[in-house]
Amino acid sequence: MKSMYATRACSGVLLMLWIAVAGAAGDDTTLVLVDQGKSDYVICLPTEPTPVQRTAAAELQEHLAMVTGVTLPIRSENDIDDQQKSIIVGDAARLKQIAPDLNLQQLGYDGIVIRTCGPHLVLAGHATRGALYAVYTFLEDVVGCRWWTSTESYIPKRTTLRIEPLDQVHEPRLQSRAAFYRDAFDPVFAARRKLNGHHHRISAEYGGHRPFCGFVHTFYPLLPPEKYFDRHPEWYSEIDGRRTHHHAQLCLTNDAMRRELTANALARLRNQPDAQFLSISQNDWYGRCECENCLRVEQSEDSPAGPLLRFVNAVAEDVEKEFPDVLVETLAYQYTRQPPKLARPRDNVVIRLCSIECSFVQPLADGAQNEAFRNDILGWSKIADRLFVWDYVTNFSSYILPHPNLRVLGPNIRFFVDHHVIGLFEQGDAHSSVGDFVRLRAWLISQLMWNPDLDERLLIREFMQGYYGPAAPHLIEYLEIIHDAAERSGVYLRCFMEDTSAWLSLEDLNAAMACFDRAAAAVADNPEFAKRVRRERLPLDHVWLNRYHALQRTARIRRLPFAGPEDPMAACEEFIRLANEFDVRQHREHGRFQDYEANLRSRFRPPGPPPERCRDLNADQWFDVPAHQIHLARPGEWTCVVQDPLAADGHAVRMPGDHRQWAAQVRFSDDLRVGNPWRCYVVARYEGSVDDGVAMTMGIYDSRDGRSVAHHQVDVDSAIAGQYQVFDLGTHDLRGQMYLWVAPPERPGRIDSVLIDRIFFVRQTEP
Numbered sequence: 001m002k003s004m005y006a007t008r009a010c011s012g013v014l015l016m017l018w019i020a021v022a023g024a025a026g027d028d029t030t031l032v033l034v035d036q037g038k039s040d041y042v043i044c045l046p047t048e049p050t051p052v053q054r055t056a057a058a059e060l061q062e063h064l065a066m067v068t069g070v071t072l073p074i075r076s077e078n079d080i081d082d083q084q085k086s087i088i089v090g091d092a093a094r095l096k097q098i099a100p101d102l103n104l105q106q107l108g109y110d111g112i113v114i115r116t117c118g119p120h121l122v123l124a125g126h127a128t129r130g131a132l133y134a135v136y137t138f139l140e141d142v143v144g145c146r147w148w149t150s151t152e153s154y155i156p157k158r159t160t161l162r163i164e165p166l167d168q169v170h171e172p173r174l175q176s177r178a179a180f181y182r183d184a185f186d187p188v189f190a191a192r193r194k195l196n197g198h199h200h201r202i203s204a205e206y207g208g209h210r211p212f213c214g215f216v217h218t219f220y221p222l223l224p225p226e227k228y229f230d231r232h233p234e235w236y237s238e239i240d241g242r243r244t245h246h247h248a249q250l251c252l253t254n255d256a257m258r259r260e261l262t263a264n265a266l267a268r269l270r271n272q273p274d275a276q277f278l279s280i281s282q283n284d285w286y287g288r289c290e291c292e293n294c295l296r297v298e299q300s301e302d303s304p305a306g307p308l309l310r311f312v313n314a315v316a317e318d319v320e321k322e323f324p325d326v327l328v329e330t331l332a333y334q335y336t337r338q339p340p341k342l343a344r345p346r347d348n349v350v351i352r353l354c355s356i357e358c359s360f361v362q363p364l365a366d367g368a369q370n371e372a373f374r375n376d377i378l379g380w381s382k383i384a385d386r387l388f389v390w391d392y393v394t395n396f397s398s399y400i401l402p403h404p405n406l407r408v409l410g411p412n413i414r415f416f417v418d419h420h421v422i423g424l425f426e427q428g429d430a431h432s433s434v435g436d437f438v439r440l441r442a443w444l445i446s447q448l449m450w451n452p453d454l455d456e457r458l459l460i461r462e463f464m465q466g467y468y469g470p471a472a473p474h475l476i477e478y479l480e481i482i483h484d485a486a487e488r489s490g491v492y493l494r495c496f497m498e499d500t501s502a503w504l505s506l507e508d509l510n511a512a513m514a515c516f517d518r519a520a521a522a523v524a525d526n527p528e529f530a531k532r533v534r535r536e537r538l539p540l541d542h543v544w545l546n547r548y549h550a551l552q553r554t555a556r557i558r559r560l561p562f563a564g565p566e567d568p569m570a571a572c573e574e575f576i577r578l579a580n581e582f583d584v585r586q587h588r589e590h591g592r593f594q595d596y597e598a599n600l601r602s603r604f605r606p607p608g609p610p611p612e613r614c615r616d617l618n619a620d621q622w623f624d625v626p627a628h629q630i631h632l633a634r635p636g637e638w639t640c641v642v643q644d645p646l647a648a649d650g651h652a653v654r655m656p657g658d659h660r661q662w663a664a665q666v667r668f669s670d671d672l673r674v675g676n677p678w679r680c681y682v683v684a685r686y687e688g689s690v691d692d693g694v695a696m697t698m699g700i701y702d703s704r705d706g707r708s709v710a711h712h713q714v715d716v717d718s719a720i721a722g723q724y725q726v727f728d729l730g731t732h733d734l735r736g737q738m739y740l741w742v743a744p745p746e747r748p749g750r751i752d753s754v755l756i757d758r759i760f761f762v763r764q765t766e767p
């Protein structure tokens with residue numbers, strides 16, 4: 001088992017890294033910036049400081065005052081003589097004498113310099129934000145300040161501040177750094193975390209950010225079908241021989257279309273003079289053009305990325321004439337992820353790869369599950385000097401669940417920068433504040449984006465100790481348990497995981513609860529730490545609520561302890577109350593928590609009477625999944641729970657007959673192995689007025705092995721409309737990563753709906 005965290009005691013991790021490089025080329029004088037509450041230093045600014053340099057000086061002054069109690073004066077270099085001991089912030093003219101070898105103009109983008117020169121300390125850097133970043137780095141790594149969140153910091157207290165010799169240059173390899181977390185939208189916090197991406201709306205005083213003109217998926221915003229399709233259907237995808245704009249893209253070999261799109265893009269750029277990137281990128285679905293011309297290019301390029309890149313290059317050539325500094329960005333996403341054989345991105349074109357299909361329990365660099373993505377990024381890095389990546393670092397299907405990807409965050413960022421990635425968008429829990437250790441993640445990811453060479457295990461340990469105090473070792477143990485569980489299970493950990501049954505066992509959950517119990521006990525006398533620990537337990541609480549009946553069954557079948565709540569209804573109410581208290585907002589992407597509350601509560605309704613064939617069986621020999629516990633895909637569209645007096649507990653899952661999605665599911669967990677084999681039954685009915693054909697389908701699918709275990713088609717002539725019947729799916733060995741599904745027949749106007757009363761299982765061997 002890999003361990004995420006060093007076990008040796010360690011504080012001031014970053015400081016130690018700094019000392020290791022200090023003294024290499026600079027001065028060996030120790031500076032005493034503050035001595036017993038007194039200082040003879042000033043903060044020295046250039047004669048005409050930039051807004052960023054002023055902010056840098058003010059941030060330094062304010063934080064040093066908080067640390068030492070001494071407020072150093074801020075002076076223009078014109079107003080002080082050469083002998084004045086100074087902390088020089090920015091590119092002051094006197095640097096030519098003090099550090100003649102220093103060439104700030106040659107520093108890389110966002111680069112910083114921290115150097116002691118004689119009695120002086122220099123905090124400077126690249127013109128855009130360097131001085132501010134140098135100040136922040138100094139305050140963090142040398143003074144020991146920590147900004148855990150936008151509102152929670154650690155500021156050390158010292159009456160004497162002694163600085164050992166320093167000589168450090170750092171040029172971040174990632175020039176665009178975005179951590180998509182709600183708290184990181186706070187502009188000052190974002191600046192302190194050295195984030196500068198599109199969504200971090202940082203003012204010019206704090207160095208600004210790197211805005212896009214159109215963030216992604218700009219084909220239709222630039223050429224709206226409602227405006228153009230009627231006149232120019234040939235500008236849109238040809239699919240199955242017909243031009244369409246429904247879930248389609250653009251016809252990328254159409255020159256007239258390209259001219260219009262380019263004109264529209266240029267008009268937008270003129271309205272957004274601060275834009276540094278222009279997005280020319282595909283819509284957020286498939287539906288590429290299959291016209292003869294597009295397919296010919298695609299075949300010669302061996303990839304749909306071929307026509308796309310040729311198109312984007314041509315747009316970029318025109319954009320460059322008016323906006324030579326704007327980079328044109330396009331996506332290598334889904335069907336365009338594989339690089340083309342011939343086309344090469346122009347100098348002003350940036351490709352952004354998206355890792356949406358990857359598994360986040362194994363590193364991208366060598367995980368067997370991620371071979372396809374790895375090959376694609378290797379391919380792109382061979383033909384492009386600069387890449388961007390859109391990476392997915394949370395679980396968009398359910399923010400409030402454990403998401404064991406912490407071990408891959410550091411390796412993946414290193415893998416990116418080793419393959420020409422200069423811009424990274426880490427899409428995290430921007431819409432929820434009670435996700436899986438979201439504050440740790442925002443802090444850790446921003447730290448690693450600034451310097452991927454830092455040891456993420458030490459960083460995690462540092463955050464945990466600083467932010468949770470004495471609870472840290474227990475929470476670290478908790479993280480180890482859930483990461484070990486995921487690795488052991490072999491699960492393919494997507495960024496869309498509906499629940500944890502595929503990888504998190506009852507034993508692991510029991511152990512995880514014990515960690516949180518110990519963590520809570522360790523901070524019982526500190527209300528602030530206690531509140532943080534309680535909040536971080538919500539994802540674990542959610543697992544118990546999500547899988548309550550199945551986990552109770554596991555405990556019963558396997559005679560294991562059950563550490564979940566004794567009174568699930570009370571636990572459910574507490575979960576809802578705390579989630580709202582901590583301002584949860586969304587529980588999944590685009591899903592408001594308040595809309596989810598009723599669904600959660602409904603799972604603990606009283607059960608209906610047992611199915612007829614289970615009446616004489618004891619509790620260990622069967623279990624059922626009533627409507628409220630069936631997993632629903634796209635609730636409100638593909639599925640919903642309705643009142644149904646014909647159903648055992650008065651409720652049924654209803655699916656309209658106009659789709660054929662496997663939208664109602666029961667996911668299995670590994671505990672069922674103990675009872676194998678199980679006979680599987682679905683109690684369902686349909687409504688409609690037809691005489692023949694399919695009424696519904698159902699089956700069992702094994703997602704680990706990618707195979708169908710059972711498939712049953714219910715025909716209209718074998719079922720009676722409006723009446724519940726028991727359908728037998730046969731006897732099967734069940735385990736985690738398998739699920740039972742039911743689907744309507746996609747017969748709009750003929751089958752009105754499919755309803756499921758319950759799904760139940762009968763053990764075929766004696767317990």
Ligand SMILES: [Zn+2]
Pocket residue numbers: 237238250251252253254289290291292293294295
């Ligand atoms: Zn076409």
